[in-house]
Amino acid sequence: GKGHSHWSYEDLKHWSTDYLDCGGTKQSPINVDTAQAIFSPDLRPIQLSGYSLPANQLLKLKNNGHTVVLELPDSLALAGGYAQQYRAAQLHLHWGSPAGPGSEHTVNGRRFAAEIHVVHYNTKYDSLTEAMVRPDGLAVLGAFLEVGHGENQYYHEILKHLHEIEEVGQETLVPGFNIAGLLPANLKLYFHYNGSLTTPPCYQTVKWTIFNQTMLLSHHQMSLLVSTLKSPEDELLQNNYRPVQSLHGRQVLASFQ
Ligand SMILES: NS(=O)(=O)c1c(F)c(F)c(SCCc2ccc(C(=O)O)cc2)c(F)c1NC1CCCCCCC1
């Protein structure tokens, strides 16, 4: 592929030779073994503010060859479960194919159909670029997506534009909506651990929050997600998830019992 997309999910072994941190001991994603998770009652409910955006605020939606990214204004703030304040940068998705699921994290060995990541950076740094190389620089909220009965109106706001960005590098503008609708209603129930970006350069600078409640999309919405976007090889962009990584002794905290 060209430029930044010279890595791929096919040749994972080259990641750690090209990007040292990808071979580190605090890598993501991981399998969450709920029996081993440590109940931590001091973990506060996650608080989102400024997530409801007016329709006249246009957001860039891009096929970057590895996922679909929705750029977010830094007016979206994350607090509560995190001691420091974080600002949103972007959100993106990981998915499988019609043949199988594609979440990045697994729970008790179960892989979910897909996974959303809302990426935030610590406001004590001036930018995402500076924050992403600092140990407390990034906070990513993750939630699992599964097929349910009804259509999900919030995911529709993104999925209805995928046909406009089928090719790598294409982007379009999406009217603002309530971004919080992409995440579970219950922000109290989550797993928490220290990990990394799941893509090169794999910086080990992410405080991960994985919600316990799963988002439900219609069957048609899930098939739009897994069978619309093209990859740099001009094939369907599918299975854009990294295999789970060893915990190397890390503990996963749970905000609930
Ligand atoms: N799960 S994750 O958060 O690690 C993650 C992935 F797994 C990802 F796969 C991605 S996309 C791959 C990185 C990338 C490639 C091209 C462009 C571009 O052309 O603009 C941008 C980014 C991706 F963008 C992210 N999140 C990004 C990581 C890239 C560097 C920091 C920017 C915010 C977080």
Ligand SMILES: [Zn+2]
């Ligand atoms: Zn991701």
